[in-house]
Amino acid sequence: MPPIGVRPRGSAHNDGMSPTPLLLVTGASRGIGAATARLAAAQGWDVAINYANDEAAAEAVADAVRAQGRRALTLCADVSRQGQVRAMFATLDRHAADGGGVLAGLVNNAGVVDRAARLDEMSAPRLERMLAVNVLGTMLCAREAVRRMSTRHGGAGGAIVNLGSAASRLGAPAQYVDYAAAKGAVDSFTIGLAREVAAEGVRVNAVRPGIIETEIHASGGQPDRAARLAPTVPMQRPGSADEVAQAILWLLSPLSSYTTGALVDVAGGR
Numbered sequence: 001m002p003p004i005g006v007r008p009r010g011s012a013h014n015d016g017m018s019p020t021p022l023l024l025v026t027g028a029s030r031g032i033g034a035a036t037a038r039l040a041a042a043q044g045w046d047v048a049i050n051y052a053n054d055e056a057a058a059e060a061v062a063d064a065v066r067a068q069g070r071r072a073l074t075l076c077a078d079v080s081r082q083g084q085v086r087a088m089f090a091t092l093d094r095h096a097a098d099g100g101g102v103l104a105g106l107v108n109n110a111g112v113v114d115r116a117a118r119l120d121e122m123s124a125p126r127l128e129r130m131l132a133v134n135v136l137g138t139m140l141c142a143r144e145a146v147r148r149m150s151t152r153h154g155g156a157g158g159a160i161v162n163l164g165s166a167a168s169r170l171g172a173p174a175q176y177v178d179y180a181a182a183k184g185a186v187d188s189f190t191i192g193l194a195r196e197v198a199a200e201g202v203r204v205n206a207v208r209p210g211i212i213e214t215e216i217h218a219s220g221g222q223p224d225r226a227a228r229l230a231p232t233v234p235m236q237r238p239g240s241a242d243e244v245a246q247a248i249l250w251l252l253s254p255l256s257s258y259t260t261g262a263l264v265d266v267a268g269g270r
């Protein structure tokens, strides 16, 4: 059981008297983030859908959440920009003050890759963007969430799930070692933050997908990457965004109440 005063959050079992738990999913306009938002709604969460560019896609995800009887709001913010992250969380504070759901979960899903390249071909702006979105963005959003969810700050507890990658184990040579290293930082950050806030009602875990069929591969100039690499996966196929979302929702739920600092591979054995 969790410590007295810290109720497991993110449960589909709302007692009707407490505010509905609200989950913020970054990068939820498509792919794994969108699948997570939809599954979260099915499991009883209100969902805040963050996106960077594609407002129409984010609104479509919000409609899918509402179709399941949950509240949804869309929030445009570049997670690598502190000012935009703070404004996004301030919007969530106002939403809660107006009787909306109270932040009880964060999925740090927003992430980027780039063109396949060797390190000796990479520009400094590319490296900066890779670290800014994948690492700094994860840390900025986690910081704002801890400031609201930790019992040290008067919060009621919560759960954070960071999206790592199997690339942190494999290194992604001649593909994107910058991305792999950024995801390695996410692994370390997950372990450290989990221990830092473990006694404050906040659990922090990571899901590390393998090759998942989403548009991220096209964004890196390789639309056929998932199909092409399928034979290298022990299970001989790419995963789906829904399969990753299932692991994320488990880590957000009370079913994983004694799990923190875990790096959960969802990679078909890769």
Ligand code: NAP
Pocket: 026, 027, 028, 029, 030, 031, 032, 033, 050, 051, 052, 053, 054, 055, 077, 078, 079, 080, 108, 109, 110, 111, 112, 133, 137, 163, 164, 165, 166, 208, 209, 210, 211, 212, 213, 214, 215, 216, 217, 219
């Ligand atoms: P995706 O299809 O490319 O979607 C990325 C999402 O992140 C989009 O909603 C995009 O929003 C948003 N985004 C990008 N930059 C952002 C920023 N600076 N601020 C806020 N939002 C931003 O990616 P995915 O495949 O679903 O991947 C999701 C996560 O899983 C990432 O962290 C990725 O590294 C990780 N992962 C994926 C795979 C895979 O094979 N797919 C494998 C391992 C790990 P807009 O569309 O509005 O720009």
